[in-house]
Amino acid sequence: MNRQKPKLAVHKFSSCDGCQLALLNLGEPLLQLPDLVDIVHFAEAGPCESDAEVDISLVEGSISTPEDVRRIRQVRENSRFLVALGVCATYGGLQALANFNDRDAWMSAIYPQPQRIDILPTSKGVSDYVKVDLQLQGCPVNSAQVLNALRDLLSGMKPSVAIQSVCLECKRNGVACVLVSKGEPCMGPVTLAGCGALCPANGRGCYGCYGPSELVNDASLAHRFEALGLDPQAVTRRFRFIANNAAAFKAAGDRLEGDPHER
Amino acid sequence: MARDGAIQFAEMTSVEQLSPGLTNEQQPGRYRLRQGDGDRLFDWNHGPQGVKPHCFSPREVLWSEQGEPLRFQPRLPAQAPIALVGVRACDLAALSIQDKHFLHADAPDPHYRQRREQLLLIGVDCAHSAETCFCVSTGDGPALDGGYDIGISELDEGFLLWPGSDKGQTITDRLALQPADDRQLESMLRISTQAAEEQQRSLPQPAELRRLYRRLEHSHWQDVADRCLACGNCTAVCPTCFCYDTGHEMSLDGENAQMVRQWDSCFSAGHSYMAGLLVRANVLQRYRQWLTHKLAGWQEQQGRTGCTGCGRCISWCPVGIDLTQEAAAILREGSVDV
């Protein structure tokens, strides 16, 4: 990279803006960021130059409309390094639940003029449409993790993300397992680490917003959830939730829905 | 003391913070605190962690560096003295195993040592065994057997105290203690004998366990792999597991960095990763690595198994996998050595 500061853009697609808010919540490092990068587009924070060519693009949101498709291709073309930020951009997010349902029926039931809505039949992650250089999951994304990735990129390194379960982060943080000590149906054992075990640290079960970890034994965990009193539909919904469109969770959801007794 | 539904070591300012009569119920994959009838302070067994986090920190900085010009600075922990009250025999045995690992003469770990030297260990004889305990079969409990500074046995009428080290002696010397009478000593013995008799599980003997390395192709490994989540909880709660991962963290401006180490697990992908290849790519291989190392490999490395019978890996496994049963199944008569 030359002496000029690298350019950064933050783009929003079909999403709730929560990941952008997570970035804005960074605190002190956020104030340091403009010394290191030139933020040319970040609508939530002010700068609005959406068509600029940049070194790094952080992309929030899923690809859910024809307009999203056009725009993400443009962003890809304009970016040297593209980071998918949060569970919507990585896996399609909660809105991908619609992929399992009849969209048209829902839209006519809810909207007075459904014909004015122009959406794709599916909601998917960014990598289903363009090459993504780095995926940072979560709902919202862990802003410290984003910062680490930016720091690596700024020093010319490929960012590295630890592939392990939430459980390891949870135990390192001194949290007693909520599944074992409280009977909470926690998705931590099959979920990718990165959040710092936020939910278990607050006494709740992990809801899998980082999507699947490397090895997902859904049959065994589902069996355990049933023993904790969840009915088969509720077990399926644990996998078919916010990261429902991530391959391993999608496969698990399909299997569990297919025949809840054949496990 | 009790925190988040489990017994945990936490800073205490008053004895009131201990809960009289508190007990724990432990089963494979299940842990619950229960309020019992009595008013004993140490009727529980243990929580998810032993002494391990207090010597081998879950996450710590090993050193820091500056970039221009490149310089490395040591970052040893500034550990204040700390007394751990209520440590059990199995965890003291585990601590001595970790001491051997981290402080062996060739390469003593200064970070571990710094923390270790600040510990004052108040051990307690277990009055009961949890359903998941099997320290009798590993020879590590339930009565204290060295490794503590002060030992305690809790009787109905109070506590029996005895020093286990010079450091402990200087403290007990300053206390106004009555000598124990024969009846009290008998009670103490009876309590731990009773705790021993309560144990329902046992681990095969070390010589038998060494044969695990001759059963690497046993079909039961797949049976465990079908249940195992490869989440690493067993390794995190195990008081002897020592694997750690190191990595650099750079400051945002790129001028400084630090080397951080944190607990790793042989169940994580990074553990066996090298240059694009995973040596252990599936659950079977990872569980087999853990069990064979813990129960067989450790014997060659340290002269004993890496298991002290605390049973945490059974209680805290989200799906209740029981290493005593798995080891026994793999060693069972009729299956053939290779």
Next chain:
Amino acid sequence: MSDLYLPRTAVIDQRTQESPTIFTLRMQFEDDHAQQAFDFSPGQFNMVTLFGVGEIAISIVNDPQDSHFFDHTIRVVGRVSEGMSGLRPGDRVGIRGPFGRGWPLDEARGKDVLLVTGGLGCAPLVSVIRYLMNRRDQFGHITILQGVKHSSDLIWREQYDIWSREHEVKVLLAADVVTREWRGQQGMVTELIGELNLRIGRAIALLCGPELMMMAAIANLRSMGLADNQIWFSMERNMQCGVGQCGHCQIGPKYVCRDGPVFCYSELADFMGTKGF
């Protein structure tokens, strides 16, 4: 007490590009005393730190008698080695080491030495080859079998030519895929073993390379009658601490970083070829 995790600073003296993805860094400790005290045995390795990026295990490739510097030959395989490829003379790295057990020099003294390497895995053997060449009178016949996938992967060509001209030294090269100017054999390096006239009883074999290649070579050597305790090889695993503490590099009860990286076949026979160890 010295901090075994704390690196010492070394300065790069020279950088040599050996192939598009392989380069050698010659370096010395910034502190003269550290350089003078640095003593290693062929087959040992250092942990090399690149500022802010990471620390990796890399074998030392020079002869230990070179007291003013040490050489590391590095192949770009991950983010740290990739970062290191950008280092230039005058740049600094952190060094811890030397670590591990090197090649069995005492065991080899007076014997015929067969060196078998495959793929790009020759670096751990280079130091011992140099050691043997510089002390020709202490060893018997020396045979070097070097196999590569593609003939253009071979590095140190001139070096092999020079070595092959030494007294009672044979160098045999093999490549799976060859170009027209290739003067070696086409095929697997392990196929060359069968054609050797090994003087069983006075031979020792030192192997380094991909595990499958080494296992094939070991099978050949054993079928020719070479004893298990005369077959030695260098293993590679995820190594982070270098001192048998972080736990990653274990093969059964052995730590590759501390008990190896050089092992005798009889020490690891139970685990070689078992997936997952």
